[in-house]
Amino acid sequence: MRIVVLAGGIGGARFLRGLKRAAPDADITVIGNTGDDIHLFGLKVCPDLDTVMYTLGGGINEEQGWGRTDETFHLKEELAAYGVGPEWFGLGDRDFATHIVRTQMITAGFPLSAVTEALCDRWKPGVRLIPMTDDRVETHVAVTLPDSGADAGPGERKAVHFQEYWVRLRASVPAEAVVPVGAEQAKPAPGVLEAIAEADVILFPPSNPVVSIGTILAVPGIREAIADAGVPVVGLSPIVGDAPVRGMADKVLAAVGVESTAAAVAEHYGSGLLDGWLVDTVDADSVTRVKAAGILCRAVPLMMTDLDATAQMAREALTLAEEVREA
Numbered sequence: 087m088r089i090v091v092l093a094g095g096i097g098g099a100r101f102l103r104g105l106k107r108a109a110p111d112a113d114i115t116v117i118g119n120t121g122d123d124i125h126l127f128g129l130k131v132c133p134d135l136d137t138v139m140y141t142l143g144g145g146i147n148e149e150q151g152w153g154r155t156d157e158t159f160h161l162k163e164e165l166a167a168y169g170v171g172p173e174w175f176g177l178g179d180r181d182f183a184t185h186i187v188r189t190q191m192i193t194a195g196f197p198l199s200a201v202t203e204a205l206c207d208r209w210k211p212g213v214r215l216i217p218m219t220d221d222r223v224e225t226h227v228a229v230t231l232p233d234s235g236a237d238a239g240p241g242e243r244k245a246v247h248f249q250e251y252w253v254r255l256r257a258s259v260p261a262e263a264v265v266p267v268g269a270e271q272a273k274p275a276p277g278v279l280e281a282i283a284e285a286d287v288i289l290f291p292p293s294n295p296v297v298s299i300g301t302i303l304a305v306p307g308i309r310e311a312i313a314d315a316g317v318p319v320v321g322l323s324p325i326v327g328d329a330p331v332r333g334m335a336d337k338v339l340a341a342v343g344v345e346s347t348a349a350a351v352a353e354h355y356g357s358g359l360l361d362g363w364l365v366d367t368v369d370a371d372s373v374t375r376v377k378a379a380g381i382l383c384r385a386v387p388l389m390m391t392d393l394d395a396t397a398q399m400a401r402e403a404l405t406l407a408e409e410v411r412e413a
């Protein structure tokens with residue numbers, strides 16, 4: 087079975103671990119979000135690709151869900167001693183090595199997709215990991231920063247990089263708009279459209295529907311290829327009981343005018359894209375609303391508390407895909 091998964095960071099990576107357990111013989115292609123990528127200290131950092139690669143390759147810091155296990159921060163401290171920041175973004179020494187290799191290869195002329203393949207030669211994630219595009223796409227968030235001055239006037243409206251919104255500001259101010267800068271001109275990376283066309287099933291893990299899956303779908307050609315693939319497309323809600331399981335999805339959902347509920351996220355994707363949707367058992371009463379939107383829906387436990395629970399979620403998604411096929 088050929089499975090294509092669109093993945094953001096932590097939620098996508100953990101789901102993939104369960105999927106690999108649930109379908110050990112499947113041929114899994116992961117299309118990774120690169121809208122979170124950021125250039126720091128002259129290096130290209132790809133948080134979501136790395137989170138998938140480290141999680142499936144056994145190098146992830148399990149507690150925080152991103153970055154390397156057994157990490158130290160000497161390099162960052164030395165840079166800070168020179169007054170070189172940003173200090174708010176936690177890059178560890180081991181992680182730095184990945185960004186140095188990636189940047190060196192890109193500078194030498196290799197596309198990000200080839201670089202990712204080379205990095206995965208070391209980590210052996212057991213899936214084919216492809217960035218959504220080789221082109222530069224950066225998600226920016228429009229915010230109004232509160233005025234901290236004495237004459238508290240209206241705050242400053244500006245666009246900040248997604249990482250600045252997420253990590254430095256901790257999504258503490260409303261996201262007024264979310265813009266995947268460069269997405270409109272981007273082309274799907276080699277292998278993306280082919281994998282979608284050859285898939286038997288396409289899965290949306292419980293990743294952020296706006297800044298993770300939404301950004302991947304914003305690359306021209308990807309949404310259309312999924313909609314036209316003619317195979318079941320099944321998603322798992324990242325919202326459980328009206329709140330994101332992890333992260334701050336509610337903040338960016340508000341920016342696109344979508345309420346923070348499992349049913350609203352399914353409607354946001356729409357029946358033109360999505361065939362099946364899993365909601366958590368606590369959201370069982372939203373099944374009727376999702377079905378009314380033309381999307382097959384089941385309520386099952388959706389908390390990725392451990393590998394067994396996550397593998398069971400993946401099995402439920404594959405079962406729902408079969409039901410879609412038979413419907």
Ligand code: FO1
Binds near residue numbers: 122
């Ligand atoms: N998340 C944080 O909350 N704080 C950090 O300092 C931080 C650094 C970081 C460095 C490398 C990396 O691959 C991921 C990192 N993340 C950090 C996670 C990242 O900001 C987001 O969780 C994802 O971009 C959203 O998927």
